[in-house]
Amino acid sequence: MTLPDAGGGPLGLFGGTFDPIHYGHLRLAETAREALGLARVRLIPAGQPPHRAAPGASGAHRLAMARLATADNPAFEIDPAEVEAQQASFTILTLERLRAALGPERPLVLLLGLDAFLGLPAWRRWEALFDFAHIAVANRPGYSLDSAALPPPLAAQLAARHATAAGLGDTPAGRIVPFSMTPLAISATDIRSRAAAGHSLRYLLPPPVLDYISLHQLYS
Template sequence: MSAGRAASGEPVGVGKPRIGLLGGSFDPVHSAHVDLARAALEQLALDHVELLPAADPWQRRPLGASARQRQTMLELATADHPRLLVNPVELERGGKTYTIDTVSQLPDTAQYIWILGTDQLQNFCSWHRWRDILGHVTLAVAQRPGSALQPPAELADALDSLGAGLLHIDFTPQNISATDVRRRIAAGEPTDDCLPPAVARYIGQHQLYLSYPA
């Protein structure tokens, strides 16, 4: 597949390694996460994608699995994909997880592309110090059910002022969410269509999410 292009239509620059970053609680990681990372890897000409499990996401309720369990599930989900890497930097840092703390510590040895869905794009301006985040990464967005592909006006204005583009990932929306996966597990419903087999086995072995609220 061809390299991604900015919203302006100009080719993405080359030179430094291109690293994709996909953050989230991954509670648990599911098939759509892996598919999105693979789509970004191929379409945006990335050297690799790093999946960053959050320690304590400040915008959501307490997590159902421990940091170590979520990291292990990510490692199981990506074991067959050598260019999908698990980066535990946010878990090691601990405390409330803010994206700006992660991206501001990135070494200036690569180009960084932050991968997100349209649901996250629409609330991006609620992220802590979101304008500063734009100075460290390029945003790459994939369609999610029920949310628009266009950025909100405030974000669009900020991107324009920086002369920054918004990359698009051609990704068929998948109606899978960690919330629904947890609900299914608690209800005893099958998850074969939404969890990597190794992750499903791990969840069963450790009896995760059996009483966790959706």
């Protein structure tokens, strides 16, 4: 399934396992929307992440939680295609799918944390990502894209593609743009550990997600 094009302005793309989705994910998406001038942010739960262990919750559960978490924000939308595909979720394949659906002119902006960006050379066909989307990298206090020790191939890409948010709407793909955010000290790994130990998850997740986890006894 491919969502219809909401039209107008750069579209942010935020992929992840979302196992479960939490306030840290939502805050990154909202900060990126505002800092980068994105028209919308499309969250894309992974079906089968290729570089990590199987998720603790099924794709159907993770998709349902993502929908619940974003229901009150009209600038967020959920793309179910990776979960429905029932195959490994490689970013390059996702971008190819979205570019084919949305056309050659719509600016697409792939949102990454700095740690994920530093690992980019290990991704499948990573240099081709720039043919399909811009990449926006979330800096955190004391640790920025400009100060990070980049692998030489990644440093070369940054030197050639570094830009500011102001230019994201001018071209459909190909730029690297940093943006700043204050991360919340929340992790899905910690949430799953807390759930398994029977500890409270309150104030880590949106209430509808918390209720869903309790209803379906996830991670316990």
